[in-house]
Amino acid sequence: MHKLPPLGSIRAFEAAGRLLSFSKAADELSVTHGAVSHQIKALESWLGVPLFRRMGRAVALTDQGRLYLDSVSPALAAIASASRSISAHEVLRVNALPAITMRWLFPRLAQFRALHPHIEVQISTGLEPTSRLPANIDVVIRREPQEVTGLHKVHMLSEDAFPVCSPVLLERMPLERISDLSRHTILHCAARRTAWDDWLAIAHHSRVVPAQALELEHLYFCLQAAVDGIGVAMGYSPLVASDLAAGRLTAPFGSVVLGTPGYFLITRTERQHDPVVKTFCEWLLEEGAKFDRETSSA
Numbered sequence: 071m072h073k074l075p076p077l078g079s080i081r082a083f084e085a086a087g088r089l090l091s092f093s094k095a096a097d098e099l100s101v102t103h104g105a106v107s108h109q110i111k112a113l114e115s116w117l118g119v120p121l122f123r124r125m126g127r128a129v130a131l132t133d134q135g136r137l138y139l140d141s142v143s144p145a146l147a148a149i150a151s152a153s154r155s156i157s158a159h160e161v162l163r164v165n166a167l168p169a170i171t172m173r174w175l176f177p178r179l180a181q182f183r184a185l186h187p188h189i190e191v192q193i194s195t196g197l198e199p200t201s202r203l204p205a206n207i208d209v210v211i212r213r214e215p216q217e218v219t220g221l222h223k224v225h226m227l228s229e230d231a232f233p234v235c236s237p238v239l240l241e242r243m244p245l246e247r248i249s250d251l252s253r254h255t256i257l258h259c260a261a262r263r264t265a266w267d268d269w270l271a272i273a274h275h276s277r278v279v280p281a282q283a284l285e286l287e288h289l290y291f292c293l294q295a296a297v298d299g300i301g302v303a304m305g306y307s308p309l310v311a312s313d314l315a316a317g318r319l320t321a322p323f324g325s326v327v328l329g330t331p332g333y334f335l336i337t338r339t340e341r342q343h344d345p346v347v348k349t350f351c352e353w354l355l356e357e358g359a360k361f362d363r364e365t366s367s368a
Contacts (some may be wrong), residue, residue: 075116082109083121084146085141085205087131088220098205147340160346161190165203166211168195169289170333172349173309174227174361175211182353189310189346197261208347210336222342224351226335227308227358228365230327231269234305234319235296245302245322248275254279255301257292265304269328293319306330307365333358 085095086106097102114121121135131139166175171193179191194201200210200221217223235245235254243253248270256266270276284301286292293310296303297318305314305321313319335354341347 074157075113076109079109079113080117080142080146082106083113083135084139084142086110086122086129087135088143088205090129090131092129126354143340147338147344151344160188160190162193162209162346163207164193164209164211164350165196165207166193166331167197167213169293169306169307169309170211170227171195172245172290173293173312175332177312178357182350186349188200189349191350205338208337208341208344209350209354210338211333213331214329214336215334220339222339223334223336223338224355225332226354227333228362229266229330229332230307230365231304231330232307232321232327233269233302233323234293234310234314234322235302236299237320239299239302240320240322248273248323248326249278251275251278251280251302253281255282255284257295257301257303258283258285259289259304260285260287261289262304265328269304269326272328273323273326308361311361311365 076315081099082095082101082105085098087094089095099106099278110121117134117138119134120132121138122129123132123257148345168363175193179193182191183189194207200212200214200218203210211226214223225351229327233251234246239254244250245254258266267276270278284295289306289309293305293313295301296305297313305319307327310319310321314321335351337347337351342351346353
């Protein structure tokens with residue numbers, strides 16, 4: 071029989087080593103800071119080697135601690151994967167940006183549920199960086215092209231930006247030239263403050279001053295305001311495709327588009343091969359590729 075250290079000590083060490091913080095590990099595991107410290111001291115005593123260097127409130131892994139973490143993290147991920155693979159009901163936790171969730175992911179989610187009825191997809195939304203999300207989130211969708219150590223990132227969906235508005239608005243006040251924007255209300259989103267300036271720059275009309283400007287808190291507020299004829303919003307191809315197809319929105323300058331980094335699927339490196347995570351990510355990548363093909367051929 072293999073002699074193993076207590077699983078609770080292993081979990082405490084893995085969380086503290088990954089986060090480099092006893093306090094954050096305690097929050098993740100829903101225990102006290104003292105409990106994490108006690109578990110790690112017990113593990114160090116069991117192993118006979120120090121795993122952390124204590125530097126006041128900060129901690130750092132020792133060389134032995136780093137080697138141990140590199141082995142322990144995949145092992146815990148494998149245990150979780152094995153446990154989930156034999157479970158009749160599996161839960162996948164996804165955190166995505168609000169607008170892409172409402173306007174692109176939700177309309178497709180019923181298809182995934184029909185294909186994989188044993189997987190319960192729990193979706194939360196937010197704008198915070200991936201590094202600030204709880205550790206139990208399995209898949210993240212963000213517009214973060216930069217690489218981050220410990221995270222596996224793959225491009226999921228392309229995106230172009232261009233002005234959109236209601237056809238009813240154009241009946242009242244046509245937009246035949248970009249300079250005609252000076253007679254309209256421009257809708258801004260706080261999360262993408264430079265979108266209009268960036269688009270006007272590539273359109274070579276950076277001096278256009280709108281009649282009015284209205285800033286709204288969320289991107290989906292801007293798009294809904296555009297549908298309702300309140301003003302002209304900056305539209306993003308995955309988010310306005312259905313509205314354009316249904317005639318709720320129109321793109322008066324559709325030939326002038328601003329490319330963006332698009333959207334990325336992000337998972338923890340040790341979780342990317344988990345069967346449930348892999349199933350969902352592969353489905354999303356297929357949906358993203360299908361959308362990109364349809365958009366490029368339109």
